Amino acid sequence: MSSSSNDDTQRDPTWQTAWAWVRRQHAGEGELDAAASAELAQWLAADPAHRQTYAEAARLWLLVGRVPPAHDVPSPDAEDAAR
Amino acid sequence: MDLSLSPSAPTLGEVFIANRAQLQRVAQKIVRTADLADEVLQDAYLKLADGASVRDVRKPLGYCCQVVRNVAVDYHRHHSVEASYRTYCDDVELVSPPSSNDAPDRVLGGRQALVAIDRVLEALPARTRLAFELNRLSGLTQREIATRLGCSATLVNFMIKDADAALESCRYLVQAA
Numbered sequence: 001m002s003s004s005s006n007d008d009t010q011r012d013p014t015w016q017t018a019w020a021w022v023r024r025q026h027a028g029e030g031e032l033d034a035a036a037s038a039e040l041a042q043w044l045a046a047d048p049a050h051r052q053t054y055a056e057a058a059r060l061w062l063l064v065g066r067v068p069p070a071h072d073v074p075s076p077d078a079e080d081a082a083r
Numbered sequence: 084m085d086l087s088l089s090p091s092a093p094t095l096g097e098v099f100i101a102n103r104a105q106l107q108r109v110a111q112k113i114v115r116t117a118d119l120a121d122e123v124l125q126d127a128y129l130k131l132a133d134g135a136s137v138r139d140v141r142k143p144l145g146y147c148c149q150v151v152r153n154v155a156v157d158y159h160r161h162h163s164v165e166a167s168y169r170t171y172c173d174d175v176e177l178v179s180p181p182s183s184n185d186a187p188d189r190v191l192g193g194r195q196a197l198v199a200i201d202r203v204l205e206a207l208p209a210r211t212r213l214a215f216e217l218n219r220l221s222g223l224t225q226r227e228i229a230t231r232l233g234c235s236a237t238l239v240n241f242m243i244k245d246a247d248a249a250l251e252s253c254r255y256l257v258q259a260a
Contacts, residue, residue, distance in 0.1 A: 012254075019251050025160050037167035044164070045172035052259060058157065059257040063193070064250055065153035066130060067201050068140045069220055071213045076222040077109050077148040 014049055018057040026061065095131045098143040106151045113155035114162075123158055127151045133193040137201050149220055196256045203249050214239050215246035 021040055025032060032040065044051050099106065103124070110120035110127075127150045140146045204212050214232065217223045225243065229236040 015254055016251065019247075019254075022160075023247055025163075026156065031163060032167075037163070038171045040164065041168045041171040044168060056254060056257045056259065058160070060250065060253055062153060062157050063196050063253075063256065064200055065156075065219065066134050066150055066193070067197050067204065068134045068138050068146055068149075069216045070138065070201075070205065070209075071216050072141065073213070073216045073221045075142075075145045075148050075220075077105075077152065 012053075014047075014053045015057070017043070018050070018053040019060070021054065022057040022061045093143070095135055095140065095143055095147065096128070099128055099131060099147045102144055102147065106147055109148055109151050110155045113152065114158050119158060120155070123151060123155045127154045130154070130193065133197050136194050137197045199256055200250070200253055203253060204246070207246060207249060208242075211242040211245055214242040218243055 021043070024036070025040075031037075044054060093101070106124060106127070107117075107120050110123040111117060114120055114123060127147075130150055131147065134140060134146060134150065204215065207215070210232065214228050217228045217231065218225065223231070225239045226236050229239045232239070
C-alpha cells in the first residue's frame with residue numbers, strides 16, 4: 001500500500017473525472033442515458049490511463065459499499081426481508 | 084473466528100447460507116440472470132468477513148443484503164459500460180473484469196481498506212454520514228432524506244457531496260502500483 005494520499009494524487013483531474021463518473025452511474029435508480037453513456041465510452045476510449053483510473057474508481061466505490069453502516073438505516077430489500 | 088458476532092450468535096456466513104434464497108433474489112433483481120446472480124453470491128460470500136472486523140454488524144441479514152447488492156450493482160454497472168463501449172468504440176478493446184473480480188483490494192487487504200474508509204466516514208459530522216448511508220445503502224433520494232432529517236434537500240445535496248469529496252481522497256487504497 002502506498003501512503004501517498006498526497007495533494008497531487010487528489011488533484012489528478014483524471015481521477016476526479018473517473019470518480020465523478022462512477023458516482024453518477026450509481027446515483028439514483030436510473031441508468032445513464034444514451035448521450036451520457038456515449039460520453040463515458042468516448043472518455044474511456046481516449047486514453048488507457050482513463051480506463052485504468054476508472055477501474056480504480058469502481059474498486060473504491062465497491063469497497064465503500066462494504067463498510068457496515070454506523071447508523072441504523074433501513075435496507076432497500078426490506079420487502080424481501082419481511083418474507 | 085472472524086465471522087462470529089458473539090459466542091452464541093450465528094456467524095455472518097451462517098446467516099448468509101440460511102438466507103441464500105432471499106439473497107439470490109436480491110442479486111437477480113439487479114443482474115437479471117440466475118447464472119450471474121450465482122456469481123454475485125459467491126463473490127459476496129467471500130467478502131463478508133472483512134466487514135465484521137470493521138465495526139459491529141448489528142443487523143447480520145441486512146449486512147449480507149448490503150454486500151450482495153453492492154457486488155450485484157457493480158456487475159450491472161460493468162456490463163452496461165461494456166455494452167455502450169462496444170456500441171460507441173468498437174475499435175478499442177476494453178478488457179477489464181467487473182471490479183469486484185480485480186485482485187488489488189484483496190492483495191492490499193480488504194480489511195485494512197475498509198477500516199481506512201470507515202475512518203474517513205467517521206471523521207465527517209454524524210448527520211453527514213447518516214445522509215450518506217441513507218443514500219448509498221438505503222437507496223433513498225436526496226428529497227426523501229431531507230424529509231427524514233427535517234432539513235432542506237439542498238443541505239442533503241451538500242452533505243452527500245462532502246462525503247463524496249472525502250472518499251475521493253481514498254484513491255491510494257485502490258491505486259495500481
